[in-house]
Amino acid sequence: MRVLMMVTPGAGHAYPMVPLAWALQSAGHEVLAASSGPGLLLGEAGVRCVDVAPGLSLAQMQGKLAQNHPEVIARLNDDALVPDYHQTIGIAVASALRLQPDMVSAMIRTAEEWQPDLVIYSPLFTPGLVAAAKLKVPAVRNEFGLVRTDSSPELMRELHSDLFEAHGVDLPEVRATIDVTPPSMGTIEPGSWLMGTVPFNGGGTLPDGVFEYLARSRRDVPRIAVTFGSGPAPAETVQVVRNIVAAARDMDAEFVLATPTVDLKQFGTLPDNVKSVGWAPLVSLMGVSSAVIHHGGPGSAFGAIMSGLPQVIPAFGGLGRPLIIEAVVDRGLGVTAPPQDIGRELLESVLADEAMKARAQAVREEILGLPTPGEIVGRLVDLVENSRGATATSSASASDDVLGQNAV
Numbered sequence: 457m458r459v460l461m462m463v464t465p466g467a468g469h470a471y472p473m474v475p476l477a478w479a480l481q482s483a484g485h486e487v488l489a490a491s492s493g494p495g496l497l498l499g500e501a502g503v504r505c506v507d508v509a510p511g512l513s514l515a516q517m518q519g520k521l522a523q524n525h526p527e528v529i530a531r532l533n534d535d536a537l538v539p540d541y542h543q544t545i546g547i548a549v550a551s552a553l554r555l556q557p558d559m560v561s562a563m564i565r566t567a568e569e570w571q572p573d574l575v576i577y578s579p580l581f582t583p584g585l586v587a588a589a590k591l592k593v594p595a596v597r598n599e600f601g602l603v604r605t606d607s608s609p610e611l612m613r614e615l616h617s618d619l620f621e622a623h624g625v626d627l628p629e630v631r632a633t634i635d636v637t638p639p640s641m642g643t644i645e646p647g648s649w650l651m652g653t654v655p656f657n658g659g660g661t662l663p664d665g666v667f668e669y670l671a672r673s674r675r676d677v678p679r680i681a682v683t684f685g686s687g688p689a690p691a692e693t694v695q696v697v698r699n700i701v702a703a704a705r706d707m708d709a710e711f712v713l714a715t716p717t718v719d720l721k722q723f724g725t726l727p728d729n730v731k732s733v734g735w736a737p738l739v740s741l742m743g744v745s746s747a748v749i750h751h752g753g754p755g756s757a758f759g760a761i762m763s764g765l766p767q768v769i770p771a772f773g774g775l776g777r778p779l780i781i782e783a784v785v786d787r788g789l790g791v792t793a794p795p796q797d798i799g800r801e802l803l804e805s806v807l808a809d810e811a812m813k814a815r816a817q818a819v820r821e822e823i824l825g826l827p828t829p830g831e832i833v834g835r836l837v838d839l840v841e842n843s844r845g846a847t848a849t850s851s852a853s854a855s856d857d858v859l860g861q862n863a864v
Contacts, residue, residue: 457840460572461598462563462584463491463498466514467658468685468755469578470494472600474501475654476576476634479829480836490566492559500659508562521552533773541776542605549580550616560619567591573840576634579605582616589625594632594843596836600754601636601653602783603776606645630843634832636758638822641783649835652826655759657738666733670712670744677729678746678807679710681765683738685753689717690772692795693751698723700749703800704730709807714741739763747806749798752777757784761819766812768803770795788815 459480463470470491477487477498489498489505493513499505522529532548553560560583567575567587576596577584588595599605609627613620620626635644636653644650682700684693697718704711704727713720713732720732733741738756742748742763749768750756757780760767767790769781784790789812793802806812 457573457837458486458488458570459574459576459836460567460570460587461487461489461491461498461503462567462575462577462581462587463489463495464514464578464581465491465493465495465509465512465517465559467494467497468600468753469514470497471656471658471755472636472653473498473576473578473598474503474656475829476598476651476832477501477503479833483830483833485833488566488570488572490563497658501656506566508566509556509559512556512559517552517556520555521548524555525551541603541779542608542611545605545776546580546608546611546615550582550612553582553616553619563587564590564623574836575628580608580612582612582619585609585612585628586619586623586625588628589620590623593628594630594839595628596631596839597633599633599635599637599648602642602754602757602780604637604642604645604779630839632835632839636823636826637783638761638819638826640819640822641787649832650826651832652823652828653758653762654829655739655755655762657755657759658735659737662736662740663734666736667740669731669733670736670740677709679712679744680803680807681712681714681738681741681745681748682750683714683741683748683756684717684751685756689715690751690770692770692772693718694722695795696749696770696798699796699798701726701730703803707800707804709746709803712741712745714738747803749803752780754780761789761816762823764813764817764820766790766806766809766816768792768798768806770798787819788812789819 461473463473480487487503489503490508492507492509496505496507528548528551531544563583564587574594575584575588576598579597579599585595609631613627633648634651635648636651701723711730714736716735738759742759742765747766748760752769752772767784769790769792771792771794781792785792791806
């Protein structure tokens with residue numbers, strides 16, 4: 457079958473699609489990804505891509521949204537609205553997409569030209585729903601995990617109704633949701649298909665010396681990985697890095713900074729036990745680490761879990777981070793603190809917490825027991841075949857009705 461992945465133009469939206477794309481292609485199915493900017497990183501993983509908006513990134517979309525609708529950004533970053541986060545992010549996505557009509561049109565046009573049997577789309581990404589409805593094929597939402605978007609098709613049908621109406625469609629009749637949230641870390645939306653996460657944080661050649669450095673891990677001291685994601689770093693990131701550099705001077709530990717978005721020159725000469733690698737796939741770094749400090753992104757959280765590492769997450773606000781922090785801390789997999797309180801005492805307590813490491817290992821085993829992407833491919837095939845059967849039956853019934861009317 458032909459599968460079209462319609463992806464929000466951000467690395468954090470593209471990478472969760474990779475394991476399923478691998479599984480689909482390995483099973484002989486044809487996969488095409490429609491996105492732009494960092495969303496095209498799917499190409500690194502061997503997925504054929506179409507650039508529907510050359511040069512457009514999620515960060516640029518957010519910038520244009522802030523310029524045109526500052527009240528929406530303010531609402532999105534108001535942590536007091538966390539209980540209503542689903543509605544808030546839905547408003548933000550609908551508003552941002554309205555400011556990118558050319559991209560949205562190109563997305564839907566790509567689907568119409570390629571004629572897929574199935575559309576897999578990023579959460580809340582309404583062009584995926586509209587395209588699937590126009591083509592009368594199933595639409596499958598690929599969740600990031602930990603941040604819930606329950607009933608989001610219905611929500612986006614309401615909030616982005618103008619797009620549906622412009623194309624003369626309603627929601628696709630056949631819909632499904634894939635969720636990588638481990639059951640012990642959150643309530644799963646009824647009817648969702650659980651899938652074990654397979655961390656992927658990018659491919660390519662490691663920078664000079666990085667592999668050699670990571671491979672020479674000292675076994676007599678712990679190593680703490682530090683990352684703040686692929687997008688714009690939170691404003692308080694500089695404070696956190698400054699605290700880490702200060703703490704490192706008095707700790708018998710190594711710190712590895714995978715922080716390409718942070719200008720480290722402002723901190724002067726780094727201590728000998730602090731190494732900056734700029735960029736490195738998190739799976740390479742976490743595999744030789746003892747703990748991780750990160751910004752609260754789902755990719756970083758799952759990377760830490762699958763590496764069996766305790767997590768330290770500064771209490772950065774906005775963009776759903778409080779929900780991820782809550783899921784990690786409530787399960788006992790990590791700790792959180794205000795950015796200014798990330799320091800030696802907190803880090804040493806995490807490194808000494810054997811129970812936290814054991815819980816991280818337990819959740820890793822839980823994830824490994826969930827259905828694999830390969831098993832989900834089988835369900836997708838069944839979904840498409842059943843959908844075709846239902847369509848054929850519906851068409852036959854419609855023909856019978858017409859014949860009956862003509863006979864009368």
